[in-house]
Amino acid sequence: MSEHADLARLRRAVRTLADPPQPPGWNAHEFPELWSEHPPLRPAAVLLPVVCRGAALSMLFTRRNESMRHHAGQISFPGGAIEAGDSDAIAAAVRETHEETGIRSHFIDAFGYLDCLDTVSGFSVTPVVAAVRDGFELAPDPGEVAEVFEVPLDFILEPGRMRRSEILWHGRGREIFEFEFAGKRIWGATAAILQNLLRRMDVAE
Template sequence: MSETVASLRAALLRPGPGSSDFDLNPGIVLPEGRKLRPAGVLVPVTLAYGVPRVILTKRSSALKHHPGQIAFPGGKQDEGDADVIAAALREAQEEIGLPSDLPQVLGTLPAHETVTSFMVTPVVAVIERGFDIRPEPGEVEEVFSVPLSHLMIPANYSVQSRRWRGQWRRYYTVPWGPYYIWGATARMLRGLAARMQG
């Protein structure tokens, strides 16, 4: 498993641009003067299942924003958070019951700008032992994991489109079984996959 850690560390050190919800949609016009709010999401790679797997959540279908979507644990940086890494760790504890001292943070990917005006920093961490997963009631419908190997093959990603606010919007997808991983989550994973290829 140390090979996984070494590969992730090397990938995080490789230079490269950030990403955004507009990568595939250059025609989107953004409102003038919009302010981007800092946020952090955890990309938790667990080594506790024999093969490295990435833990993801399925958001509650009752939520106002992004209901039912697949997402990393995480959220906006609060005043009490030292930085976006602290925000990601706090949110992961709240959303899936991950003890804050369990993840070993390896580093961060370049930030991802969302259409909802967040500047999201993906925080990559490894978790070497299992923990009691507790989905946050009302926010997280399900917690599941996907083999890291599946997510790190760029060919497993495809570009699809749908109408959004009256316009066609293109986005990355990387399906796994019954889970339709798309949008910002898939875009950030695609960025990591590109770095893992060297």
């Protein structure tokens, strides 16, 4: 059986496993004054899980618990800080995905990277893109995750889906990306990571 066309497009668009990205993030120019006044950014990794169910592809997201220290209540990809026991960003992303959602590593096939992203919370994030085969069971960690849900990939890849808006941050305007699905607002670092993906796939804004 031939691979789904959108999954094949993803594989062609991302950085290969032999070409991991390096800091600084592609968005570092947005807030250079912040990093000049603080310690180096902490390395982190997130997983962009592309769930494959026959001809249907979707991307899996989590909604963070309202009690979380960083990005409370926001929509995010599974992930977190890279720890000393993690061999690389992929290991960290897969570990965090299991801890947060319950999806076990043997369902996850990482096949590429996006460019690093710097966050206002002080992390340098390496996004790992992976195919997730059907059959997994969810067991979200209630201490971190309020909800796990999926968005059809063709919805995300629809040209013009991502909107630009501006927020006031540290006394000046800052451009952000966002879109909505089923009443959920996906914005901030998660939307910025997706915007990097869309640009690499040449999806029209």
